[in-house]
Amino acid sequence: MFAVYAASMDPKNPLDGLVVGERPDPEVPAGWTTVTVKAASINHHDVWSLRGVGLREESLPMILGCDAAGFDEDGNEVIVHAVISDPDWVGDETLDPRRSLLSERHQGTFAEKVAVPRRNVVPKPAGLSMAEAACLPTAWLTAYRMLFTQADLSPGDAVLVQGAGGGVATAAITLARAAGFRVYATSRDEDKRRRALEIGAHEVFESGARLPVKVDAVMETVGAATWSHSVRSMRPGGTLVISGATSGDAPSHAELTRIFFQQMRVHGSTMGTREELRRLAEFMAVTGTTPLIDAEIPMENAAEGLQRVIDGDVFGKIVLTR
Template sequence: MLAAYAAKFDAEDPVSALEVGERPEPTVPDGWVVVDVKASALNHHDLWSLKGVGLAEQSLPMILGCDAAGIDPDGNEVVVHAVIADPAYKGDETLDPKRSLLSERYQGTLAEKVAVPAHNVVPKPAGLSFEQAACLPTAWLTAYRMLFTQSGLKPGDTVLVQGAGGGVATALITLARAAGIRVWATSRDDAKRSRALEIGAHDVFESGARLPSRVDAVMETVGQATWSHSLKSLKQGGTLVISGATSGQAPKSAELNRIFFLQLRVQGSTMGTRQELAELVQFMANAGISPHIDSTLPLADARTGFAKMNDGDVFGKIVFTV
């Protein structure tokens, strides 16, 4: 079957480590099913994998991808949940010490077929295309958990979304607006600021700009480059929710004095549970919203999509069709 996979690692030029070609069809352990993939979406996780982050060399070659929508063996249209927990673990699977994601220990979704535990599929919303539904399991699920599980935000509060443009950031803007939260967003790029307004931000600012007032929570996926601005933007007792660090993980200062003196809360957030994915699907159906797609490419042209993400030239999700 056709797949996009990591055959080696290259920390400096990750796209050069990508291969697109034939791979064996998945094996199916007891309790697992094979989903015929109709669309899959690209994430920064896939670029990190090509750099050798979070993926062991002995696991190569590894089919990349965490996101997919397709058809299960019973003919149902489904969305794949990418968090694979230990079968014996009970509770929030994102907290399972033995958890992994598709494309880490198990072959990923950038292929014609993917094998997953039977309980890792949820019904695809009828109102979403396969391409739109493929955007949900990582970026949109991460945004949903950040906003509604980790932040403590409620309707009427104000949230700052750093780095408008990426998949998680665009999802955060749209979901927060739909939930009655006032949304501010930042970007270095004027065009991305304009797009952020179009998809639901109430106001936009240049990265690092002084805000009109402090906010109840900041959604942080950029990391090093925006860390100080995020902390300085919070009200006393506010919450910074961080789910990524695309600009690096070593800010000049952790600003611990500010954190403890203002009683700020720094909350990590990773992916989401299968239950949260089901809630996200229903929320989007009820609110009449859909994911933002930057571009759609055939899987055979995966290298083009990876290069586009590596260059940072993205607003929304890059989707591959199978």
């Protein structure tokens, strides 16, 4: 079958190991099923895999991709949940120490078909296209869990989203506005600040700028470059939810004194559960919210989309289609 896969890994030149070609049809263990992929979105995880982060050399060749939307074996439109937990695990699968994502230990979604546990297949909302639905399982699910599970926010609360432009950040802006929060966003890029206003931010600021109010929560994916600003932008008792550190994980100032003296909470967040993905899909349907897509690219041209992610030249999600 057609597939886009990592044949080798290179930390400095990640695309050197990318192959667009043919791979065997997926093996389907007991309790698993196959999904015919119509759309799959690109995540930073795919670039990290090509760099050799989180992907073992003995697992090569590995089909890339975590997210997908397509048809199940009965012809139903479905979304694929990317978190693969141990079959015996009970409860929040993101807390399973043996969990993995598609394209780590199991072949990924940049292919004609992908095999997944039956419980990892979620109905697709009728109001979303395949490309839009393919944006949900990683970036949008991460943003949903950050806002609605980890942050303890109520309608009318103020939230700051750092680094407007990335998939999680744009999802957080859109979801937060749809949920009735007051949304502030930052970016170094003037065009990204303008576009953040278009998708729902009430006000936008240059990175590091002082906000007009102290916010109830911060959605942090940038890391070292914005950490101090995130902490200083919160009210006493506020919550900082972090799900990534694209600028590094060693800020120059940890702000520990401010965190404990003002009784702030720092909450880590990773992906989301199958149930949260179902609730996210329902939220999208009820509110009429749609994911922001930067570009739809034929899966054969996956290298083009991956290069744009590497360059940071993205606002929203890049989706590969078949």
